[in-house]
Amino acid sequence: MPPDAQSLSQRGAGRPVLFAQLRTAVSGAMGWSQCQSFFDAAAARRPDLPTPSVIGAGRAVRPALGRAAVLPAPAKRLAREVPPVRRIVRYDGIVAKYAARYGLDPRLIKSVIAAESSFRRNAVSKAGALGLMQLMPATAEEMGVPRALLVDPEHNIRAGAAYLAHLFKRLFKRLGLAGRDYRRAPRWMVAKVLAAYNAGPRFLTRTTVYKVTRAYIAKVIAYYSSLY
Numbered sequence: 001m002p003p004d005a006q007s008l009s010q011r012g013a014g015r016p017v018l019f020a021q022l023r024t025a026v027s028g029a030m031g032w033s034q035c036q037s038f039f040d041a042a043a044a045r046r047p048d049l050p051t052p053s054v055i056g057a058g059r060a061v062r063p064a065l066g067r068a069a070v071l072p073a074p075a076k077r078l079a080r081e082v083p084p085v086r087r088i089v090r091y092d093g094i095v096a097k098y099a100a101r102y103g104l105d106p107r108l109i110k111s112v113i114a115a116e117s118s119f120r121r122n123a124v125s126k127a128g129a130l131g132l133m134q135l136m137p138a139t140a141e142e143m144g145v146p147r148a149l150l151v152d153p154e155h156n157i158r159a160g161a162a163y164l165a166h167l168f169k170r171l172f173k174r175l176g177l178a179g180r181d182y183r184r185a186p187r188w189m190v191a192k193v194l195a196a197y198n199a200g201p202r203f204l205t206r207t208t209v210y211k212v213t214r215a216y217i218a219k220v221i222a223y224y225s226s227l228y
Contacts, residue, residue, distance in 0.1 A: 088119050091132070094157045102165035105183045108190065109133075109161055111223035112197070115216065121153050133160030167193045171204050190224075191217050 091113070092106075099106035116134035117123035129136050130150040137147035143166070145159035168182040171192055185193075195203040199213045209217075 091119070091153055091157065094154050098158050098161035102161045103182050104161055104164055107224055109157065109164070111220045112160065112164070113157075114223045115220045121156070122151060131156035133157060135159050135163065139163060164193060164197060167196045167201065167204065170201065174204065187221065191221070194220050
């Protein structure tokens with residue numbers, strides 16, 4: 001633990017367990033020095049304030065962190081390599097529908113679709129993932145969508161959005177933020193969810209990810225940060 005971590009927990013004595021969890025969660029996505037201002041801002045708030053202030057603090061210090069700080073390496077290089085994406089609108093109605101239902105940013109759903117399948121509804125991976133959002137049949141069935149329906153854009157996006165929301169819910173619960181707005185999650189939380197979407201739910205709690213997963217996260221966030 002960094003030398004000043006203990007004193008930081010003491011300053012935020014109202015929620016030391018939450019800060020410990022946050023430290024564990026972000027240590028893999030950002031170095032301690034890069035997220036120091038996040039915890040300083042959160043710890044400076046009164047302990048009796050409601051937990052959502054942690055997200056507010058993260059948003060307040062975001063200019064100090066900068067976009068590059070929340071992108072996993074080698075995000076800068078990959079962001080430059082992702083070509084401009086022409087605006088694809090044919091699934092916007094479906095995306096908006098399920099983004100509203102599950103409390104997600106529709107741009108995040110579209111970014112996952114762009115990275116996973118390049119908007120090809122019949123895409124099939126070597127591992128057997130299907131459709132626009134490249135869901136494994138077993139995962140889709142857990143979300144209430146049978147394998148046979150995964151080639152249908154609406155059912156595929158419904159299952160993918162439900163799974164993203166499921167991962168956000170698990171992460172927020174672990175951090176003591178249950179019930180908060182997923183659309184306000186800082187980028188390091190989004191990166192955690194994307195790692196879990198790509199490589200499995202266990203990566204919600206891990207501080208290291210596969211090289212291919214780091215590249216995937218960077219690609220999705222590059223799309224997410226684009227204008228389309």
